[in-house]
Amino acid sequence: MKSIQGRLSVGLISVLVVVGVAVAQLSLWLFEMGLQRYLEAGLRNESENLVVALVRGPDGLQLDDRRISPAYERPFSGHYFRIDFADAHWRSRSLWDQEFPQPDAVGLHSDLTLGPEGQWLLVLRADYKRLGQALSISVAQDYTPVRDSFQRLQRIGLGMGLAALVLILVLQRLTVKRALRPLERAREQIAQLQQGQRSQLDTQVPVELEPLVAQVNHLLAHTEDSLRRSRHALGNLGHALKTPMAVLFSLVAGERLAGQPALAKALREQLEQIEQRLGRELNRARLAGDALPGELFDCAQELPGLLATLRMIHGEELHISTHQPPGLKLPWDREDLLEVLGNLLDNACKWADSDVRLTLTRRDLGYLIEVDDDGPGIPEPRREAVLNRGARLDEQVSGHGLGLGIVRDIVDAWGGTLELLASPLGGLRVRIGLPPRATDINR
């Protein structure tokens, strides 16, 4: 996308250049025309003087030297004339050895050059009748100084025009920047929105932006509201389905089916499949809320509650420790992250002998979550199978499969990686690598 600033600059420059050049050229041309009219009057005067200076001499017509300007005598003085008769022509002495052609038509001409210095001439041809003879007088004046000064004027004008253009551009840039500052502020606020630092845009904006900001705020409120409602609806659905399933589990395990072990087993397997599917799909549907500005996960605030919960479930004798940089805030939804950490730690607690360790580290490219236990671990050939099938390898300790499946769905949604490794504590290490987020306040 081109920036507004760029478009404004290009538009302004082209308008200024076109209009400025046209106006400057036009005014120069008008001025030159006026000047030429003035000089033409002088030239006409000169040619009339020459007509008057033509007198009848001993051998026909001759010029009375006393009556013509001395400038016509000095070579290349800048003032020249030529008088054409029917059969001959006279030239002024100032022309020296140069030929001064007669213009084709009566009137003012400005396209002649003359002499070694390349003088530009302004020539006026006028036709007369004097003493019974038709004659044509062409008077010329050196136009070079005028032309030179015009060119100088043009250059100065061009320089000034360029300087003005630069000045205007700088001022325009400043003005536009000032005028666009509210937009820039809105952009920053939207970035903050993505980081979860705010939930609404500031409504103190110029009139032009008001509808936009109001619309964004409205959309935010609407999205948040519908997400909350759909999460609520999902929870209700889950509740509605899970209670009857608990009844079914109880019935399957009860006395009434004790005489039909094969039937009971089949029913139980199907129920377990439904349970797994239900858990994962509910979790996946919940994950759709990722796009929303959510609360950040403040480790110092959230981890103690999670650890207390785990200690309560698994007993105080289990030693659960956490290691994280002080003040670490993870830029993901609180509920999702609790689900990941809760499931991983819960699994680790189920398998551990006495020690479970959670390590959170910030890397150059994202974050690393490691959960270690000192339990039996999973031998390397079987790790792949555990990850891929989300299978329960040991039916006695339930949930290893389902928990990991949910964790994997969440990590996949975040674009992260999930690995099973050998832990330095002796058991299993689950390592989750999370990429950085585009808007991450820790960076």
Added chain:
Amino acid sequence: MRLLLVEDNVPLADELAAGLKAQGYAVDWLADGRDAVYQGSVEPYDLIILDLGLPGLPGLDVLAQWRAGGVAVPVLVLTARGSWAERIVGLKAGADDYLSKPFHPEELHLRVQGLLRRARGVANQPTLQAAGLHLDESRQCVRQADTDVQLTAAEFRLLRYFMLHPGQILSKGHLAEHLYDGETERDSNVLEVHVNHLRRKLGRAVIETRRGQGYLFGAGAA
């Protein structure tokens, strides 16, 4: 052991109550949150199983009111909302354990058993041990000096209560309150009969009679 089950889904409550009774627990059942607040704070329950989605008053509020009123009975929360965020909220409100639906009935029985032992400060081992006896709660029999002794349901219930309270004097009234649900008629003669049966099977020294006070289990070993 007397439990309060608070669950509004009737089929599930029927199933759970039947299963728990088969495990030798006396079970009272309530479906409404407001009733639960009252009954939980006046009756001497050993454990409460509380569903969170209740009519009348939400389960978390029921729990908070019990804890605010000083009810220290262990509470096992049942809920369909099994996310960790909700689990943390539940435990912060004062729950002692958390079981998300759907669950296997054995899972519930193990949790109840574990919670009862934990509340008594007994380590969670496969069998309940006290005064040289090993009680296997799943098979409802007791092992004394390498011989298995079979028990009737009533004897099992009584012995389990004694073994969870070793070295404590338990009056007949106290025992009746904790061994029978609210609807059973309490006859202290029946208790005496069961105590005598236990003495006959396990030896006289196991349960002492303190005249005017009650029974004392495991005094010789302690």
